[in-house]
Amino acid sequence: MFTQRKKVRQGIGKPSVYHAVVVIFLEFFAWGLLTTPMLMVLHETFPKHTFLINGLIQGVKGLLSFMSAPLIGALSDVWGRRSFLLVTVFFTCAPIPLMRLSPWWYFAMISVSGAFSVTFSVIFAYIADVTDVRERSTAYGLVSATFAASLVTSPAIGAYLSASYGDNLVVLLATLIALADICFILLAVPESLPDKMRLNTWGAPISWEQADPFASMRKVGQDTTVLLICITVFLSYLPEAGQYSSFFLYLRQVINFSPKTIAVFIGVVGILSILAQTLFLTLLMRTIGNKNTVLLGLGFQILQLAWYGLGSEPWMMWAAGAVAAMSSITFPAVSALVSRSADPDKQGLVQGMITGIRGLCNGLGPALYGFIFFLFNVELSGITTIQPDYAIPLQTSTETIIPGPPFLLGACTVVVAFIVALFIPDHPTPPATPCQTLKSSASLAGAHTNTPLPGSDEDFEPLLEDSNV
DSSP states (O other): OOOOOOOOOOSSSSOOHHHHHHHHHHHHHHHHHTHHHHHHHHHHHSSSSHHHHHHHHHHHHHHHHHHHHHHHHHHHHHHOHHHHHHHHHHHHHTTTTHHHHOHHHHHHHHHHGGGTOOHHHHHHHHHHHHSOHHHHHHHHHHHHHHHHHHHHHHHHHHHHHHHHHOHHHHHHHHHHHHHHHHHHHHHTOOOOSOGGGSOSSTTSOOOHHHHOHHHHHHHHHTOHHHHHHHHHHHHHHHHHHHHHHHHHHHHHHTSOOOHHHHHHHHHHHHHHHHHIIIIIHHHHHHHTOHHHHHHHHHHHHHHHHHHHHHOOSHHHHHHHHHHHHHHTTHHHHHHHHHHHTSOGGGHHHHHHHHHHHHHHHHHHHHHHHHHHHHHTTOOOOOGGGSSTTOOSOOOOSOTTSOSOHHHHHHHHHHHHHHHHHTTSOSSOOOSOOHHHHHHHHHHHHTOOSOOOOTTSTTOOOGGGGTTTO
């Protein structure tokens, strides 16, 4: 007589979007607390080459993220999401306690941690497992809004605690929050990938075809829809990444915003982004569709980049910031679009590809923006003045040139992304056709115990596609 081993249930409740929301919020809230202390430590460690070293760190991190995101996504399609959520969060947050212990090791670990800074790809694959196609864009918007909320609140809290109690308390608090995130994944997050689509144990045999992300990427690259989406993401996120690296310094030195005004600006744009990625995104997806929502978001991005580039008055920056908040709908809409275009067993891979492209842009964007500022003689190397007494307006010789040339170039690249996005099909081909479903159902009815491994050509689970059928 054979005895069946009882399966131990992990996590609390059924897999849901709210598990993913908590993981994302805690991770980026912990890092947001370190915004002000990290700038101080970076300048103290590399006083003569602050921006150069920062660009090098972000470049190495982005390159490693680009290379590892598809691999981690592909492996999560085989072994499940929960284990890789734990791995990505742990190694992403590992450098935090080193900030005050050893700055050199801290920045070295940040660079190396880029290989695991791909939590978003695993999170979006997790959401694809627990939602149907109609709910997916709303769920992605909720996660992106949570990310924005963590970045709106945590930098201000970290700056206040740093000024009142010192950096050590901020680092300790960020470390505790990161540990809480890891414990939450271990104790509360259930596995989302169905058993029939993954290997049950880490010791089970796995072929290189299943683990090799480049083989899967070649298959996905043959899909014109996914390829067009990837090109759109690269062309639209490259200027966005460069903008993040220099925009607030640009507001201070060129537009002469005060520190308090910059803090208020971040808060207002962040709140508007949350509203845009929840209420407005849901309304647009239901009324104009997925593709048109992406196009609208790209249109908002073109407008805000052009406004940043040509504007020279503070009110123009505020108006462009409101438009920038509306452009934040692009990423969750793109993630929903690429999710609809991929097979259920390739969700981790395609989301990893999107995250990897964004990681590459995070490395190239800051360098591109800094080089263009240098060519147009817009000097943004004054981080030493953005310290305790940075309330004195800085004088720059920018009256005779375009105020923000990199933003105008970014607008041009987004125009190209808009044109590429026009060729994305309005209704991507669903993962399964009725013929495939009937064929798989017939084979499933007479299946034996030797079931094909997930990821093989024979492995197709139509029962997981009930909502689509």
